[in-house]
Amino acid sequence: MMNEIRFEKVKKSYGKVEVVKSLDFSIRDGERLILLGPSGCGKSTTLRMIAGLESITEGRLYMGGREVNDVPSGQRDVAMVFQNYALYPHMTVKQNITYALRTQKMTKDEIEKRLKDALQMLGLEKLENRLPKDLSGGQRQRVALARAVVKQSPYFLLDEPLSNLDAQLRGTARKELVRIHEKFKQTMVYVTHDQIEAMTIGDRIALLNNGILQMLDTPENVYHRPANIFTATFIGSPAMNVHDVRFIDGQLQIDEQFFGIGNEWSLLLKNYRNKQVKFGVRPEHIHLSTEMSEGRICGVVNTIENLGAQYAVYVQIGSKEWIALSPHRGFSKGQRVYLEFDYNNYHFFDPETTNTVGYPSTLNLNSKIPLKVEV
Template sequence: MKEIRFENVKKSYGHTEVVKNLNFSIHEGERLILLGPSGCGKSTTLRMIAGLEDVSSGNLYMGGKLVNDVPSGKREVAMVFQNYALYPHMTVKQNIVYALRMKKVPKKEIAARLEDALAMLQLRGLEDRLPKDLSGGQRQRVALARAVVKQADFFLLDEPLSNLDAQLRVSARKELVKIHEKYKQTIVYVTHDQIEAMTVGDRIALLNEGVLQMLDTPENVYHRPANIFTAKFIGAPPTNILEMVYYDKHIRFGDQKMSIPNEWIQHIQKANAREMVFGIRPEHLEIMEEHGENTMYAIVRAIENLGAEYAVYLTFNNEEVIALSPHKEWRVGEQVYIRPNVQHMHIFDMATTNSIGYPEKMVNRVPVFN
């Protein structure tokens, strides 16, 4: 069993608590992404799993065993660091097999594992080079190969692709998935990059200020955010969050209003939240030249060229909103009309910042709230 389980795990440095009361499990054989802004506790959480940081309180289980006091070398983990941590005086081959030699793995087994790793990570022909003679992408692949040959139960990665350019990142992400499909380790992957999280992960654990905000599939984290932080952190440009009032079966924004489907009306009434806020992603906010059904007016303030589309910044009800548009015909200062796609809207309780959920007919899977 290669499961990892946190039970009320906390990590403090003096009086500063950086990881707060973690309670969740990482399933055997899955790719779990620890995602969040800088300083949220994701790397500290990974280092507790690796045995490089002590657990201040609570219990950490790996493979069904309590490991609070088990040293790193006995946890069956392989780790890839952000800075690669290669031995500069060793060749590629020596770096890859060093840990195996220290464990006195038979020479034939070492040779077989080395050959597999070199082929998988396209390192053949580089075996005798030193790290200083390699590109950043090649060094990254050597670090991955060194972890792969250990064939450990747990594969831990701490922002391993952050030093690579965009093209190499895409290639490296594919390689990581291939590695996992072959060896089926339990992978815990730390990143602040949303694209890596969405493309690599089976599930995402989103942290903020040491607190687990949401734990679910990439699809649910994106389309069914558990709270305002999740909605704003995931996605670029971020989700629009607007003050609203529910009244007479409509959602009102100042002196403007929009109608909503009956299932949303019933759901809002059941939620019984005193104050609510409205969320809509930029891609779900349509811009129109003329007034139409369920449209509201806004003023164009700025336009950004994103390549495939344009981000249009608007003033609406004295707040800034962003909409994505396929064309650039909008002019700064002009009045336009916007129409949110009500099938993709989110409503949050202002007091708790948590989502009030979604009408039953719209939900394929209920997200995990924490």
């Protein structure tokens, strides 16, 4: 409760355009919550509403139990890191980091102490007298972080802070961010469109699309137990295969081929007998083989993409294309292959609502996400 952030039916409109449509969720004290979604989904607007940089059209926003709809941004005690870092170009690194503290009439000793700690924590010791224009992208990003850290605010907001860094630096910066958060344990809200950042940094992910919250859960659940088709296909690369299939007598019909899905799944799909259902399976949960056996269905290889560690094999089955990941090249274009779907990793969605049909209670999340940053 202490530094919890709570949305109660929060809406944001610009004229007639509704950017955020009724958000209703809480961000727990001290957690790292990721606001994830495609461009224009309302994630930055949501963050800016927390910061007080955008007004709230409807609903209520609470921070630390206090309604903050009309509280100016400066009185919300938040620290924020912007996508473009927003460093004052005419101030040195030191001045940038300490400017807010100096205007708050903090004692010189305290300012020096916080500055020293921040510089040391972020490896900026030798750069304190440089201007932002003399720094690299990674250094600027660290200065922006240091400026937010020295405020020691209970709320730490980040708006795509790593999007201007190259892939290698991003990896380091992700770890740095988690380390900083572990030290200060502020309530952290992090906006990104990058699912790797979301999966590695977040305690929980709030996935948004068109201003609507699609799912709010742990990275594991968002990946393995997606609540709807949008979540299933947004997270994961290559994206999850989701195609229309027909459920007949305990079997799924894909094109003209059938395979059994066992009792547990059949029970779950009892309302879809002889009906269409959306069947989803992640590319890494499809096993390719050159030999036919029971439970496999046949397709023809369209294309093979080299992804480095593995290969994405595009297989045509009837009118639909399925993507499977294979650790070795082993297949060629036009070759007949057999696909076997991993029983534990089926996903079924209602064709109308696009929501998940659910999962058999006997199934456990059988794989941890390897990307998670452990500190």
